[in-house]
Amino acid sequence: MARAGSTGRGRLLVIAIPYLWLLALFLVPFLIVVKISLSQDALAQPPYTPVFDLAQGWAGFKDFVSQLSLDNYGYVLGWDNGFVEAYGSSLVIASISTALLLLVGYPIAYAMARAPKGVQPALLMLVILPFWTSFLIRVYAWIGILSPEGFLNQGLMTLGLIDQPLELLNTDLAVYIGIVYSYLPFMVLPLYSALEKLDGTLLEAAQDLGCPPFKAFWSITFPLSLPGVAAGALLCFIPAVGEFVIPDLLGGSDTQMIGKSLWTEFTANRSWTASSAVAVLLLVVLVVPIVIYQNIQARQLEAGK
Amino acid sequence: MAADQGRTQTIGAVRRTFAPWDNPAATPLIRFENVVKTFGAFTAVNRVSLDIYEREFFALLGPSGCGKTTLMRMLAGFEAPTEGRITLNGEDISGVPPYRRPVNMMFQSYALFPHMTVADNIAFGLKQDGMAKADIKARVEEMLALVKLESFAKRKPHQLSGGQRQRVALARSVAKRPKVLLLDEPLGALDKKLREETQFELMDLQMSLGMTFLIVTHDQEEAMTVADRIGVMNHGELVQVAPPAVIYEQPATRYIADFIGDVNLLETKVVAAGPDEVELACEKTPAPLRVAQGLGVPAGDTVFLAIRPEKMRVELKEAEAGPLPENAFEGVIWDIGYLGDLSVYHVELACGTRIKVSKPNVSRLVERPITWEDKVRVTFAPDAGVVLTR
Numbered sequence: 031m032a033r034a035g036s037t038g039r040g041r042l043l044v045i046a047i048p049y050l051w052l053l054a055l056f057l058v059p060f061l062i063v064v065k066i067s068l069s070q071d072a073l074a075q076p077p078y079t080p081v082f083d084l085a086q087g088w089a090g091f092k093d094f095v096s097q098l099s100l101d102n103y104g105y106v107l108g109w110d111n112g113f114v115e116a117y118g119s120s121l122v123i124a125s126i127s128t129a130l131l132l133l134v135g136y137p138i139a140y141a142m143a144r145a146p147k148g149v150q151p152a153l154l155m156l157v158i159l160p161f162w163t164s165f166l167i168r169v170y171a172w173i174g175i176l177s178p179e180g181f182l183n184q185g186l187m188t189l190g191l192i193d194q195p196l197e198l199l200n201t202d203l204a205v206y207i208g209i210v211y212s213y214l215p216f217m218v219l220p221l222y223s224a225l226e227k228l229d230g231t232l233l234e235a236a237q238d239l240g241c242p243p244f245k246a247f248w249s250i251t252f253p254l255s256l257p258g259v260a261a262g263a264l265l266c267f268i269p270a271v272g273e274f275v276i277p278d279l280l281g282g283s284d285t286q287m288i289g290k291s292l293w294t295e296f297t298a299n300r301s302w303t304a305s306s307a308v309a310v311l312l313l314v315v316l317v318v319p320i321v322i323y324q325n326i327q328a329r330q331l332e333a334g335k
Numbered sequence: 336m337a338a339d340q341g342r343t344q345t346i347g348a349v350r351r352t353f354a355p356w357d358n359p360a361a362t363p364l365i366r367f368e369n370v371v372k373t374f375g376a377f378t379a380v381n382r383v384s385l386d387i388y389e390r391e392f393f394a395l396l397g398p399s400g401c402g403k404t405t406l407m408r409m410l411a412g413f414e415a416p417t418e419g420r421i422t423l424n425g426e427d428i429s430g431v432p433p434y435r436r437p438v439n440m441m442f443q444s445y446a447l448f449p450h451m452t453v454a455d456n457i458a459f460g461l462k463q464d465g466m467a468k469a470d471i472k473a474r475v476e477e478m479l480a481l482v483k484l485e486s487f488a489k490r491k492p493h494q495l496s497g498g499q500r501q502r503v504a505l506a507r508s509v510a511k512r513p514k515v516l517l518l519d520e521p522l523g524a525l526d527k528k529l530r531e532e533t534q535f536e537l538m539d540l541q542m543s544l545g546m547t548f549l550i551v552t553h554d555q556e557e558a559m560t561v562a563d564r565i566g567v568m569n570h571g572e573l574v575q576v577a578p579p580a581v582i583y584e585q586p587a588t589r590y591i592a593d594f595i596g597d598v599n600l601l602e603t604k605v606v607a608a609g610p611d612e613v614e615l616a617c618e619k620t621p622a623p624l625r626v627a628q629g630l631g632v633p634a635g636d637t638v639f640l641a642i643r644p645e646k647m648r649v650e651l652k653e654a655e656a657g658p659l660p661e662n663a664f665e666g667v668i669w670d671i672g673y674l675g676d677l678s679v680y681h682v683e684l685a686c687g688t689r690i691k692v693s694k695p696n697v698s699r700l701v702e703r704p705i706t707w708e709d710k711v712r713v714t715f716a717p718d719a720g721v722v723l724t725r
Contacts, residue, residue, distance in 0.1 A: 234413055235446035237433040239460030239511065249459075253450050 060313075067306035068098040078303050102307035113308060116291040117315060123202070123277075123287060124270035127209040131266050132259065134210060135217035139258075140251075142218070143225035154222070157215050169208055169279050176204050176280070200282035208276040213269070217262040224258025225251070257330050264323040268316055288312055349542065353563060354578075355388040362425070364389040364547055365410065365515060370419035372405050379405040381571035382419075392541050392548045394562035396555060398594070402571040403551045407517050410549065411440045423514070434463070439513040443520040445504035447492040453503050454479070454488040460511045478506040481540070498529050505537075509544060516541075518550040522557060534560045555595050559583070567591050583643075588725045592641040597679075599647075599690045601640045603722075605632050613722055615640060619684050622659045627717040632724060639723045644693040646719035649680050651703070652710040664690065664713040668705060680705060682713055 069078040080097040083090055106113045142153045160168060175181045178195035186192045198204055228251060236246040274289030281287070288308065296305040355361040363386035372380040380402040387393045395403040408414045409421060412433030420427050428436060439460070447456050457478050461471045479485045482502035492500055501521065508516055521537070522530045538561050541548045552558050558565050559579040566576045575587040586592035589600055603615035606623065608630045615624040615638065624640060632638060652665065659665060664684055672679035679693045692713050705711060 229444070229446065231442050231444055231446040232448060234433070235440075235442055235448075236459070237413075238411060238438075238440045239507070240434050240463035241459070242432075242434050245463075250448060 063306045064310055065098075066302055067102050067304075067310050068100065069303050070097075070099070070101065071301050071303050076302070077300065102303045103311070105304055106307045106311060112286070113288070113291055113311075116286040116288045117311070119286040120271045120273075120288040121315070123205060123209075123285075124267050124273075127206055127213070127270050128263050128267045130206060130210050131213055131217040132263060135214055135221055135262060136259075138214075139218045139221035139225055142222050143228070150226075154219075157218050157222075161215065165212065166275065169212065169276055172204070172208055172211065172280055173199060176207070199280065200285075202281065202285055204280035204282075205277050205285055205287075208280045209266075209270055209273060212276065213266045216265040216269075220261035220265060221255065221258040224255045224261075228254055257326060260323060260326045264319055267319060271316060272312055350563075353390070355391070356386070356564060361388060363387055364391075364424060365549070366422045367406070368420050368422070370406070370409065370416045370421060372402070372409060372414060373417045378571050380409070380416075383568075383571075383573045384419075385566060385573060385576065387547065387549060389547055390541075390545055392538065392550070392561055392563045394558035394565045395549065395551045395568060396558040396565050396595075397553065397568035399553055401568040403568045404519060406568070407440075407519060407549060407551050410515070411438055411517055412436050437514045438517060439508045439511055439515075440517040440519065441504050441508040441521050443523060445492075445500050445524075447500060447503055447507070449492055451491070452488065453484065453490050453492070453495070456492070456503055457507045457510050460507065464511065474510060478510045481509075482506045497524055498533075501525060501533070505540075509540070509546070512544070513546065515547045515549060518548060520552055521550065523552075523554075530557070531560075537561055559595075567594065569594075585721060586641065586723070589639055589641065589723050592721070592723060597644050597691055597693075598641050599644065600723075601642070601688075601690075603638055603640050605630070605634050605636045605638055607634055608632055612717070615722070619686050619688055620659065620664045622661055622663045624662055624720075625717045626720050626722050628722050630722055630724075636724075640720050641723055642715055642720040644679060644691040645677070645695075647690075647692045647713050647715040649682065649692040649694055649705065649711050649713050651705060652712050656712070659712075660714070662715050662717065662719075666690075666711060666713065668707055668709045668711055671705075671707065678705075680711070682711055 065082075066078055069080065071077060072079045080094045082094055086093070105111060108114075138157075142150060142157075145153055173180070176198040177183075178197070178199070180199070182198065183192070183195040187195070232250050232254070233243070233246050236250050237243065241249065272289050273287060274293055277285045277287040277290050278293070281290075292305050292308045292312075295301055295308060299305075355363075365385075365387040367383050367385040370380055370383045371378065383402075383406060395406060397403045405414060409416050410423075412428070412431060415429065420429055422428065423437070448459065451459065454475050457475045458471050461474055466474070475488070476485070479488055482505055484499060484502055484506070487495065487499060487503075492503065495503065501524065505521070508518075518537075522533050525533060534557060537548070537550075548561075550558070550561060559582075562579060564576060564578050565582050567574050567582065569590055575582060575591050577585075582591065583595055586595065592598045593600065601617055601619065603617045603624065606614040606616050608614075611627060611629045613626050613628055613630045613632075615626065617624055617640070626640065630638070664682070666682040666684040668680055669683040669689055670681040672681075675696070677693045677695045679691055681689050681691055683689050690713065
């Protein structure tokens with residue numbers, strides 16, 4: 031029937047748009063990056079070879095494929111070149127940051143979910159409000175707070191708690207502070223949405239069955255908020271691994287993070303090919319937690335809640 | 336105990352004679368003393384005093400917002416009384432937190448833990464008591480057998496039907512063998528047939544476990560079926576506490592008469608009040624009304640005559656009918672509700688008032704059924720109505 035046909039086409043169109051979007055703006059650029067990562071640096075425009083040229087036909091294509099190599103991956107994965115260490119330290123920093131975010135974010139989200147219903151939108155607004163200021167400016171502000179002559183050191187010295195400024199800026203600690211501060215909303219919001227959905231009568235039932243409130247938190251509230259914990263943790267962990275601005279501005283010279291290595295490789299060493307290989311490997315590293323996240327989501331959908 | 340006798344007979348024998356509220360020597364298990372609960376300016380429970388006895392099945396009945404759930408939640412420990420006190424076994428339980436009270440509750444929403452299996456849900460309360468693993472396992476199996484869900488132990492709540500969830504909630508709340516089980520609208524989410532079956536199961540369960548049950552419901556049939564005594568609440572006050580038959584046949588006020596079942600309420604004036612009979616005059620009929628009830632009210636006072644539809648007779652007015660006898664009304668059939676087992680006739684009196692009379696359909700075929708616009712006479716016996724002053 032004509033109507034059924036048009037509905038079918040309409041549905042196809044609706045589904046096609048996001049796929050086309052992903053194809054054009056994610057998959058194609060990613061394939062270009064993969065291709066560059068398999069190329070060699072060259073003093074040319076573009077600064078790598080081979081360049082794919084349709085005009086040379088089949089023979090040209092075969093020649094093109096034969097020039098691709100995994101050399102850049104060998105370089106990036108080479109133990110002495112610092113990239114492996116940077117991947118490792120990125121994962122460690124991101125993991126510790128995520129744990130800290132969870133420690134800081136959970137009580138905030140819990141308090142928000144427990145606040146009177148009328149106050150909750152205002153609290154939600156307060157969590158989102160920092161986004162209205164540029165991310166860069168907010169990270170710069172931390173330099174002003176953490177530097178030897180910054181607000182924090184001055185305050186502590188005025189109070190007589192310390193005699194000389196603490197070395198805070200350009201340390202891993204500053205990076206943790208920066209990440210926790212910047213990413214907090216990404217942790218709080220999914221946790222809040224999980225905790226807010228929690229049925230209060232479940233806690234009453236637990237108490238009624240002889241479970242004191244603190245214990246009820248660990249046997250009822252926390253397990254039921256785990257989907258929110260997983261969502262928040264991955265929303266923070268994934269971008270934190272590739273974080274560049276915060277370690278660059280707040281971290282020290284010995285703070286190794288893959289985002290910083292990539293930046294150096296691209297700007298200082300001007301190697302498009304090696305930095306592409308770094309980017310592709312970063313994606314491979316992050317695919318694991320993303321797949322875990324999607325698994326959790328799928329299981330939740332299955333549970334029908 | 337007469338264990339050899341059939342179980343039903345034993346239960347029947349217990350039910351026949353169970354009336355501790357009539358025994359002045361009996362000490363109540365639960366005692367509400369002048370309990371008041373206010374939320375801001377709103378008084379949810381107003382000066383309620385109530386005794387509930389061991390092994391009693393007590394129902395709190397009332398419309399939504401009447402304070403029955405608040406009263407129950409105070410016993411569970413989720414709300415603290417603003418005034419008055421609540422004692423359990425003679426001890427004031429005001430300061431005792433819910434997790435230390437020997438009282439368990441079955442929640443209206445069931446409140447099953449969604450991340451735990453059926454068995455873990457039932458075991459939850461037992462684990463809190465630090466019961467040995469083997470004992471927990473045995474008790475959980477016993478509870479599952481009790482509610483006939485043995486094969487569902489490993490399921491999660493979302494994999495069960497509504498009726499099955501209700502059973503799990505029941506099993507979980509009785510697993511700890513509490514002194515008192517509180518049931519908050521326990522059957523509200525079930526369909527009618529299942530609800531009726533479950534009502535009788537609840538009664539058997541209460542008998543076999545020997546527990547005291549306090550049920551909160553807005554369904555009067557449910558309350559009347561299951562309960563030994565019913566406490567009717569309205570606007571935070573307990574208006575009458577009595578066994579179901581007393582509530583129905585001797586309601587204390589017009590509100591209760593109207594709330595429980597169907598009733599015709601007629602405004603009347605006392606003509607003469609004797610020690611065991613009262614004569615009333617009603618504007619709706621020229622006939623005098625006689626009710627077999629002693630009443631300490633002077634002649635001329637306005638009182639209300641309450642008569643249930645099933646306690647009146649309706650018959651066609653014959654052409655050569657004599658003058659209107661005592662306790663009779665005349666009118667025409669305005670509407671008929673045919674319910675199968677009985678028919679409800681709405682009779683419009685000459686003054687425009689409509690009264691309801693029901694009649695069991697004892698025979699399948701009636702030669703001349705009463706139908707719309709028929710002229711009828713409605714009569715009732717002197718002991719059919721009850722005179723209410725409030």
